Amino acid sequence: MTGRGWKLPFKLLGIPLSLDPSFALVLPLFAWLISSQVPAYAELLTAVGIEIDGAALSRGIVPYVLGLSAALGLFTSVVIHELGHALTARAYGVATRGITLWFLGGVAQLEDMPRQRGAEAVVAIVGPITSAVLGALLGMLLTTLTMPAGVTFVVAYLAITNVALALFNLLPALPLDGGRVLRSLLALFLSRERATLIAGGVSQVLAIGLGVYGFLSLNLLLMAVAFFVYNAGRAEVQAESMRSAFEGRRVADGMGRDPITIDIDMPVDRFRALRAWKTHPCYPVVDPDGQLLGVARIADAEGADDDAGLHALLRPAETIGADEPLEVGVRRLAASELGRLVVTDARGRVVGILGKADVVRALEALR
Ligand SMILES: [Zn+2]
Incomplete structure (x- = not known):
């Protein structure tokens, strides 16, 4: 999922952005999923005090326009989240090769992990903080401005998903941000290899839990995420044992x-x-x-x-x-x-x- 893909013809703050081929599938899929849920979301938003006329937003092509706008906004939010990581890493002197959007979100490919004590935790935590702040800002827009129903819908959708994105990424499973925070904190007391092993174990348990829950609730997306977390967590542990095996060698x-x-x-x-x-x-x-x-x-x-x-x-x-x-x-x-x-x-x-x-x-x- 790295390196390949379609490179966009511009850079964000000096960082190239590319789209994995899976993105071509996932953007219309998300747009369609959101558009098919417009009445349900409208009901949900009304329940939390944001009045939206769901029936009016469900006519003609309106739900598709809303779905596409919300999906594009969602991926923009993911890019902003990844920029949070990339800029924090830059502050530690580590460059980012690029940000890639793919099936399950975004990845900022850092040249390396900053080796300063606790730095990985800081780089990791800034992602969820960025998403949470973005969600809060969008939430403030909702309460202070009067906007057309369609715009309100998209802004409310993005406010909620950004907060959800922050919470999901805080799960203490590698390679999610929460897992990196856990590993980095453990590494303050243990060797990095030992810290990775423990964080990797926690990840596998969480991934299996997520997978079982996804299966029982017939949530395909959750099952895909669990599968990804399981494999990526294992790869992270393998990469770390390789790193420690080659430690000090040229x-x-x-x-x-x-x-x-x-x-x-x-x-x-x-x-x-x-x-x-x-x-x-x-x-x-x-x-x-x-x-x-x-x-x-x-x-x-x-x-x-x-x-x-x-x-x-x-x-x-x-x-x-x-x-x-x-x-x-x-x-x-x-x-x-x-x-x-x-x-x-x-x-x-x-x-x-x-x-x-x-x-x-x-x-x-x-x-
Ligand atoms: Zn992140």
């Missing part, structure tokens, strides 16, 4: 040494012939001084023009410094397109390759 400790580099002047037909005796899909290409120029894929050489030379096949290399933490290398590798990172020294020369097999070997050696 890329240089895990990489494959003596990498095969390809000279930029190698004829294309000879490069293509590498396929016969080596199994790597791509190789780093260097100039006569050993400086990395990029990578070339064997697959690209298949139909290539021999006279054009290797220059025509060059792609940007995904590189990492030999001194970077191994954990960072593994994470970059997982997101890498070619499945191999070229390891360079401080002078930009190729000193190794970090591939999946190298990581498996490094893990084996740790046991």
Whole structure:
């Protein structure tokens, strides 16, 4: 759910925003769900003192317009919630790669978690606080302004959902905000690994509880959320055990040494012939001084023009410094397109390759 998706052509406070393909399904679904509930919501709002004529809002295309506006408002609210996280992380010096909207809400992809004591709790808690404040502000609009019934409906819907969003995210289950707060607070007294294990256990119990409740009440969305929380919580625990296994290790400790580099002047037909005796899909290409120029894929050489030379096949290399933490290398590798990172020294020369097999070997050696 990360990296892929449709990137919007603008940034919010310097942070790119993208839509996961599942979003194309979920926006009309939410719009339709809300529009089909307009009379019920109107009744509910009237019961809490916000007079809305449900019958008038249920005629013709009105409910669909309301549903679409409310759904768009809901996703905007999620983006604002995620911006809360991203800006707090920025205050700790951690950048955000982007905010992605997907099936079950939003994710702010932080480059890293701030390592300061308790910082994760602060970054996490700001999300629900942002939503709660937004809900309160919208609530104040309702009580101070007289607006047309349709606008009142959408504003009231968003006021309530923002408060619900805040409360839901406070559930102490990883990877929800509440789970992060719990983990970060536990980590004040315990090792981070132990804190993650405990928070992960709490998450699984909560997820199973949510799932059973969703099943008994035939709430499909709740069941989907429970399934997501269960899996994501487990992934979080695995990521943490990997992190602690690689603790203190550098890329240089895990990489494959003596990498095969390809000279930029190698004829294309000879490069293509590498396929016969080596199994790597791509190789780093260097100039006569050993400086990395990029990578070339064997697959690209298949139909290539021999006279054009290797220059025509060059792609940007995904590189990492030999001194970077191994954990960072593994994470970059997982997101890498070619499945191999070229390891360079401080002078930009190729000193190794970090591939999946190298990581498996490094893990084996740790046991
Ligand atoms: Zn959040």
